[in-house]
Amino acid sequence: MKPFFLLRSKRTPHPSVLSSVSSLSSDSNSNSSLILQTKHLLRKSQDHLHVLSLIDSGSLQPRLDLYSDLIKQCTNLKKLREGMAVHQHFLSSRFNPDLFFLNSVVNMYCKCASLEDARKVFDEMPERDVVTWTALMTGYAQNEQPLDALRLFPMMLGLGVPPNQFTFATLFKAAGAANGYEIGEQVHAVCVKFGCDLDVYVGSSLLDMYARQERMLEACLVFDMLESKNEVSWNALIAGYARKVDGENAMMKFREMQRSGFKATHFTYSSLFSACAGTGALEQGKWVHAHMVKSGQKLIAFIGNTLLDMYAKAGSIQDARKVFDRLDKRDVVSWNSMLKACAHHGLGKETISLFEEMRSFGIQPNHITFVCVLTACSHAGLLAEGQHYLKMMKMYKLEPEIEHYVTVVDLLGRAGLLEQAQKFIDEMPIEPNAAVWGALLGACRMHKNVELGKFAAERVFQLDPHDSGPPVLLSNIYASTGRWTEAARVRKMMKESGVKKEPACSWVEMENSVHMFVANDDSHPQIREILKFWEETNVKIKEVGYVPDKNHVLLFVDEEEREARLQYHCEKIALAFALLNMPPGATIRIMKNIRVCGDCHSAIKLVSKVMEREIIVRDKNRFHHFSKGSCSCDDYW
DNA sequence: CTAGGGTTAG
Numbered sequence: 245m246k247p248f249f250l251l252r253s254k255r256t257p258h259p260s261v262l263s264s265v266s267s268l269s270s271d272s273n274s275n276s277s278l279i280l281q282t283k284h285l286l287r288k289s290q291d292h293l294h295v296l297s298l299i300d301s302g303s304l305q306p307r308l309d310l311y312s313d314l315i316k317q318c319t320n321l322k323k324l325r326e327g328m329a330v331h332q333h334f335l336s337s338r339f340n341p342d343l344f345f346l347n348s349v350v351n352m353y354c355k356c357a358s359l360e361d362a363r364k365v366f367d368e369m370p371e372r373d374v375v376t377w378t379a380l381m382t383g384y385a386q387n388e389q390p391l392d393a394l395r396l397f398p399m400m401l402g403l404g405v406p407p408n409q410f411t412f413a414t415l416f417k418a419a420g421a422a423n424g425y426e427i428g429e430q431v432h433a434v435c436v437k438f439g440c441d442l443d444v445y446v447g448s449s450l451l452d453m454y455a456r457q458e459r460m461l462e463a464c465l466v467f468d469m470l471e472s473k474n475e476v477s478w479n480a481l482i483a484g485y486a487r488k489v490d491g492e493n494a495m496m497k498f499r500e501m502q503r504s505g506f507k508a509t510h511f512t513y514s515s516l517f518s519a520c521a522g523t524g525a526l527e528q529g530k531w532v533h534a535h536m537v538k539s540g541q542k543l544i545a546f547i548g549n550t551l552l553d554m555y556a557k558a559g560s561i562q563d564a565r566k567v568f569d570r571l572d573k574r575d576v577v578s579w580n581s582m583l584k585a586c587a588h589h590g591l592g593k594e595t596i597s598l599f600e601e602m603r604s605f606g607i608q609p610n611h612i613t614f615v616c617v618l619t620a621c622s623h624a625g626l627l628a629e630g631q632h633y634l635k636m637m638k639m640y641k642l643e644p645e646i647e648h649y650v651t652v653v654d655l656l657g658r659a660g661l662l663e664q665a666q667k668f669i670d671e672m673p674i675e676p677n678a679a680v681w682g683a684l685l686g687a688c689r690m691h692k693n694v695e696l697g698k699f700a701a702e703r704v705f706q707l708d709p710h711d712s713g714p715p716v717l718l719s720n721i722y723a724s725t726g727r728w729t730e731a732a733r734v735r736k737m738m739k740e741s742g743v744k745k746e747p748a749c750s751w752v753e754m755e756n757s758v759h760m761f762v763a764n765d766d767s768h769p770q771i772r773e774i775l776k777f778w779e780e781t782n783v784k785i786k787e788v789g790y791v792p793d794k795n796h797v798l799l800f801v802d803e804e805e806r807e808a809r810l811q812y813h814c815e816k817i818a819l820a821f822a823l824l825n826m827p828p829g830a831t832i833r834i835m836k837n838i839r840v841c842g843d844c845h846s847a848i849k850l851v852s853k854v855m856e857r858e859i860i861v862r863d864k865n866r867f868h869h870f871s872k873g874s875c876s877c878d879d880y881w
Numbered sequence: 882c883t884a885g886g887g888t889t890a891g
Contacts, residue, residue: 316882347882354883378883385884413884448885479886486887511887518888549888580889615890647891679891 275305283313292318292326296333308339315348324356347375354383359392374400378411385414390422397431407434409443416446420453428453444470448477455484460493473504479511486515489522491758498532508539510547517550524835524862525753526558543570549577556585559833559860559867576610583616589867590877592624599633609640611647618651622658623866625880630655650679657687658880662696678708682717689717689724697721712738712745750818750836759821761814770821778820782811785850793843815844815861823855831858839863839881849873 282295282304292314298304311334318327331349334341341349346369353362366372366380377400384393397415400407407415412435419428432450435441441450447470454463467473467481478501485494498516501508513536520529533551541547548571555563568574568582579602586595599617602609614637621630634652637644649672656665665684669676681703688697697718704714715738722731738745751760761768768774782790792811815836822832840848840863852859853873861868869876 312882319882344882349882351882373882375883380883382883408883410884415884417885443884445885450885452886474885476886481886483886509886514887546888553889575888577889582889584889610889612890619890650891 276307278304279307279310283310286313286317290317290321292323293329296329299333306337306339308342308345311337311339312345312348315345315352319348319352319355322356324353324358327352327356328361343369343371343373343376347373347379350376350383351379354379354386357387359383359387359389372403372405374405374408374411377405378408378414381411381418382414385418385421388421390418390424393418394422394424394427394431401434407438407440409440409446412438412440413443413445413449416449416453420449420456423457425453425457441466442469442471444472444474444477448474448480451477452480452484455480455487458484458488460484460488460490473506475506475509475512478504478506479509479515482512482519483515486519486522489519491519491523491525491528494519495528495532508536508541510541510544513541513547514550517547517554521550521554521557523751523753523758524558524833525758526555526560526833527753527756529554529558531756543567543572545571545573545575545578549575549581552578552585553581556581556588557862559862559869561585561589561591574607576607576613579607580610580612580616583613583620587616587620587623588865589869590623590881592620592626592629595620595624596626596629609642611642611645614642614644615647615651618648618655622651622655623877623881625659627655627659627661646674646677646679649674649676650683653680653683654687657684658690660687660691662687662691662693666696676703678704678711678714681707682711682714685714685717689721692721692725694721694725694727709741710743712743715743716745746838748814748836748838750814750834752818752822752832752834754822754825759818761817761821763814764812768821770824774817774820774824777824778811778816781820781823781851781855782847784854785847788850788854790847790850793846813841813844815840816847819848819851819859823851823857831860834859834861836861836863839865840868845875845879849875 282298286292286295295304295310295314299306311330314330315327318324318330331352346365350362350365353359353365362380362383366376369376377396381393381396384390384396393414397407397411412431415431416428419425419431432441435446435450440446447466451463451466454460454466463481463484467477470477478497482494482497482501485491485497494516498508498512501512513532516532517529520526520532536547543551548567552564552567555561555567564582564585568578571578579598583595583598583602586598595617599609599613602613614633617633618630620626621633630652634644634648637648653665653668656662656668662684665687669680669684672680681700685697685700685704688694688700701714701718704711708714715734719731719734719738722728722734747762749760749762751758759768815834818834819832822834826832840861845868848859848861848868848870850873851857852870859870861870866877866881868881
C-alpha cells in the first residue's frame with residue numbers, strides 16, 4: 245500500500261466544496277453541519293482526496309461516519325486508489341474502528357478487485373461477523389477465485405458464525421463457477437438446515453448451479469419450491485435450458501414466465517437467442533426477435549450480439565449483417581461475432597475487409613478476433629494473408645495462443661502444404677497439443693497422406709486418448725486409400741478401448757419444430773416416404789452425372805453394400821424430408837453435428853440444380869450454400 | 882456493512 249500523501253489528488257477541488265467549507269470553517273461550533281454539507285457535496289464532486297486534504301489542513305474535524313461515507317462511495321465507484329487513501333488516512337487518525345467500519349473496508353477492497361488487501365484487513369480484524377465472512381466470499385466469487393470463496397465456508401462454520409441467505413447465494417454462485425458440485429450439494433444440505441433454501445436470491449443461485457451441471461430436474465425442483473419468483477429466477481432457468489441447447493424447454497419456460505406476469509429482460513432475450521442459435525432454429529428465433537421489438541426492448545450490444553450470432557448460425561448472413569449495422573454501440577464481441585459469421589460462410593475477403601474496417605475504427609482486437617480472421621483465411625485458402633495476420637498479433641501486444649497455431653496448421657494443411665505444416669509445428673514456440681496434431685491429421689485425411697497421418701494420429705492418441713475424432717480420421721485415411729485391413733484394425737482398437745464415435749445426425753426446422761435424423765434410425769413417422777423420395781431424386785441426379793463416391797463409406801463391406809450405405813447418410817435423409825415437405829422455392833436449411841461428407845456434398849450440389857433449390861448446410865465447421873449446381877465453398881472446405 | 886441470472890473462438 246502506498247502512503248496516503250503520495251496519492252493526494254492533483255485535480256482542482258470542486259468549487260462548491262471549497263466555498264462551502266471556507267464559509268463555514270470560521271465557525272467552530274458548526275463542524276457537524278460542515279460534515280453534513282461535505283457529505284452532500286462529496287456526492288456531486290466525488291473528490292475524496294480533497295476532503296482528506298481538508299482534514300489535514302485542519303479545516304474539517306473528521307468523524308467516523310465521514311470516513312464511512314468516503315469508503316462507501318469509493319466502493320460504489322470502484323475507486324481503489326482513493327479507497328486506499330481513505331483507509332490509510334483513517335489508520336493514522338485517532339479513531340478506533342468498529343466492526344461495521346471494517347466490514348465496509350473489506351467490502352471496498354473486494355469490489356475494487358483487490359483481494360489481497362481485503363484479506364489482510366480481514367485477517368487482522370479482532371472479531372468477524374456473518375457480514376465480514378460473506379463480503380470476503382463474495383469478493384472471491386466475483387473475482388474468479390471461487391475455490392477461495394468455498395474454502396472460507398467450513399472455517400466460518402467452525403468458528404460458530406451462522407451463515408445467512410447472503411452467504412448461501414454467494415456460495416452457490418462460487419460452486420457453480422468452480423464446477424464444485426459435490427461441495428455445492430453439501431452446502432445445499434447445510435442451507436436447508438439453516439432454513440435459507442426458499443429465499444429467491446438463494447434459489448436463483450442454487451438452481452443456476454444445478455443448471456450449469458445440466459441437472460435441469462434438480463434446477464426445476466428448486467425453482468418450483470421457491471416462496472416467490474422473480475425475473476432473475478426465471479432467467480436462470482431459461483439460461484440453463486439455453487446452455488443445454490434445449491430450445492424447446494427454453495421457449496416453454498419463456499411462455500410460462502409471460503403468463504406468470506413477468507416481463508422478459510435483456511437477460512431473457514439473449515438466452516433465448518443463444519438457444520435458437522444452437523439448433524439453428526431460424527423461425528423460432530425470428531419469433532422471439534419480433535416479440536422483443538414489440539416489447540420495446542432496445543437492441544443493446546448484449547442482445548444484439550446473440551441475435552447476430554443466431555442469424556449467422558441459422559445461415560442467414562444478410563440478417564446477421566442487418567443486426568450488426570443497426571447496433572448503436574458495437575463492442576469487440578459484436579465485431580468478433582460478425583467476423584466469425586463471415587469466416588464460417590467462407591467469405592474470406594469480406595472477413596479481411598471487415599477486420600481492416602474494425603482496425604480503422606481504432607477498436608482493439610483481442611485473441612478471439614484473430615482466431616476469427618485466421619479461420620477465415622483457412623476456409624478461403626488465403627495463405628499469405630493468414631501468415632500476415634498471425635504476425636500482426638504482436639503489433640497489438642497479443643501473444644498467439646495454441647488456438648491460433650491450430651488454425652495456421654489447418655490453413656497450411658488444407659492448402660496441401662503438409663510438410664510446411666509439420667515444419668511449422670516443429671518450430672512453434674509453445675508445446676503442440678492434441679488439437680494441433682488433430683489439425684495436421686485432418687489435412688492428411690483430406691490429402692490422403694497415410695504416413696504423415698499415422699505420425700500425427702499417434703501424437704494425438706498420446707495426448708488425448710479419449711477423443712474419438714483421431715481414430716475415426718485415421719481409419720478413414722486407411723479406408724480411402726483402400727487399406728481396409730488397417731482401417732479395420734483401428735476400428736477394432738477403438739472398440740476395445742471403449743472410445744465411442746459421436747453418432748452423426750442432421751436436423752431440419754419446420755413449423756416451429758425440429759426434425760432430427762440419426763444414421764440408421766428409421767423412427768421418423770414419414771421414413772418410408774422419405775426413402776422412396778430419395779431414391780427417385782437419386783435417379784435424377786445420376787442422370788446429370790452423379791457418381792457415388794464410395795471412398796466415404798468407411799466400413800469393411802462389399803462394393804454394393806457400400807453404395808447402399810452411402811444413401812442413408814443423415815444429411816441426405818434430412819434433405820429428402822425437407823424437399824418432400826417444404827413449399828417449392830423455400831430455402832432449405834440443414835444442420836449437421838459433424839462435417840458433411842464429400843459424397844453428400846457432390847450429391848447436394850446436383851440436387852440444387854435438378855430441383856432448382858437453394859440449400860444451406862451448416863456442418864461442424866462452416867456453411868455451404870448450394871445453388872444451381874455449385875457450392876459457396878468452391879469445394880474447398 | 883454482505884447476495885442471484887446473459888454474448889463471441891476451438
